[in-house]
Amino acid sequence: MLRKIFKITSWEVMRNLRNKQFIAGIFLTPILILIFGGLPNFIQRFDTPVERSFYYQNQSEVQLDWSEDILENISLIQHQNSQEDLQVEAEAAGADGYFIIDQEFFETGNINLNLFSLTATDHGDLNNLLTEELQNYKMATHDLSEEVIQEVTMPANLQVLSLEEDETAMGSRVITAVIFGGGLFFLLITSGSMLLQSALQEKKEKMSEIILSSITSEQLMAGKIIGHFILGMIQIGVWFGVGIPLADYFFDLPLLDAFFNPALPLIAIFALLGYLVFAALFVGIGATMEDLQSATNAQSMIFMLPVLPLLVIGPVFNNPGGMLSRIVTYFPLTAPVISIVRIAIGEITNLEIAITLAILLVTTILFTLAAAKIFRIGMLMYGKSASFKEMIRWLRY
Numbered sequence: 537m538l539r540k541i542f543k544i545t546s547w548e549v550m551r552n553l554r555n556k557q558f559i560a561g562i563f564l565t566p567i568l569i570l571i572f573g574g575l576p577n578f579i580q581r582f583d584t585p586v587e588r589s590f591y592y593q594n595q596s597e598v599q600l601d602w603s604e605d606i607l608e609n610i611s612l613i614q615h616q617n618s619q620e621d622l623q624v625e626a627e628a629a630g631a632d633g634y635f636i637i638d639q640e641f642f643e644t645g646n647i648n649l650n651l652f653s654l655t656a657t658d659h660g661d662l663n664n665l666l667t668e669e670l671q672n673y674k675m676a677t678h679d680l681s682e683e684v685i686q687e688v689t690m691p692a693n694l695q696v697l698s699l700e701e702d703e704t705a706m707g708s709r710v711i712t713a714v715i716f717g718g719g720l721f722f723l724l725i726t727s728g729s730m731l732l733q734s735a736l737q738e739k740k741e742k743m744s745e746i747i748l749s750s751i752t753s754e755q756l757m758a759g760k761i762i763g764h765f766i767l768g769m770i771q772i773g774v775w776f777g778v779g780i781p782l783a784d785y786f787f788d789l790p791l792l793d794a795f796f797n798p799a800l801p802l803i804a805i806f807a808l809l810g811y812l813v814f815a816a817l818f819v820g821i822g823a824t825m826e827d828l829q830s831a832t833n834a835q836s837m838i839f840m841l842p843v844l845p846l847l848v849i850g851p852v853f854n855n856p857g858g859m860l861s862r863i864v865t866y867f868p869l870t871a872p873v874i875s876i877v878r879i880a881i882g883e884i885t886n887l888e889i890a891i892t893l894a895i896l897l898v899t900t901i902l903f904t905l906a907a908a909k910i911f912r913i914g915m916l917m918y919g920k921s922a923s924f925k926e927m928i929r930w931l932r933y
């Protein structure tokens with residue numbers, strides 16, 4: 537039995553490895569993602585920030601001790617002449633705009649920044665500078681000394697310390713979880729079409745009738761699923777080998793450190809089992825399709841299944857030990873990603889890990905057997921794809 541499964545696995549792997557599109561996709565996918573994702577960051581290294589300048593006039597009784605370069609990348613130029621000349625001089629000098637500080641500003645906090653050309657540029661630095669002057673004035677009017685003002689405006693510095701482990705350990709686990717959880721999700725999205733059409737191809741070419749004369753449908757499905765599992769691992773290996781050095785260069789991310797995390801084996805097991813579960817599910821669904829058009833039409837709905845964990849990942853982060861987190865940990869289609877998230881956070885028990893691993897293993901076996909049964913009966917159903925009701929009837933047959 538194992539020898540026949542191995543033959544199917546080898547045939548499935550070698551058939552795809554000889555496909556030029558598959559090989560090109562393996563290498564081009566991480567390169568294109570990193571180029572499009574890292575190119576703006578790379579260009580920004582050589583991009584100089586935009587220098588802006590504003591003219592201002594102080595008509596208040598408050599003395600402003602501002603130098604021209606008090607703000608980074610913003611020049612503030614004080615105008616000493618009349619208010620009528622302010623706009624003319626600022627525009628002639630090529631300034632971005634001007635503003636007037638009067639006594640009303642220190643009473644109400646309202647001030648107008650007049651721009652010669654409206655843009656989406658953020659003026660937060662200028663707003664912070666004006667806020668600081670306003671707060672200092674308000675405190676000074678209450679006869680507060682400079683020392684008291686510093687005491688009153690002192691911000692809180694909350695430092696979160698863990699009594700159980702070094703906080704860097706959790707950060708490292710999170711990076712590892714993001715790499716493998718994200719890798720699992722991306723692999724399912726990119727190779728899902730290949731998985732879905734795997735069983736369909738044999739049905740279309742009528743090869744299965746010959747193949748099933750020498751092996752069982754269970755052996756055929758098991759070989760296909762294991763074969764695509766190996767192809768997926770090859771893809772992940774190439775992506776990591778190509779992507780991690782490029783990510784380290786473009787984003788300065790020490791992703792290689794994530795592979796030395798003690799939690800790596802457990803996270804990797806959940807990622808691998810997650811791929812097996814969805815591989816069995818996709819191959820099984822593909823066995824119900826009659827032609828390529830039917831599979832293409834169904835892909836949009838089927839590819840929503842790997843997205844399910846993203847719908848509950850927010851509540852899981854907020855309450856990783858809550859009831860919802862435990863429920864989605866045990867649900868096979870959300871278990872891989874949610875378990876990886878909870879391992880990274882450190883909010884999952886050994887019992888939950890054992891139960892979830894058992895659920896994923898059993899689910900993979902059941903999906904494989906169901907796919908084999910659907911495929912075997914579907915071989916006799918020419919001319920149409922199976923409906924959901926028909927699939928249930930075939931499984932009960």
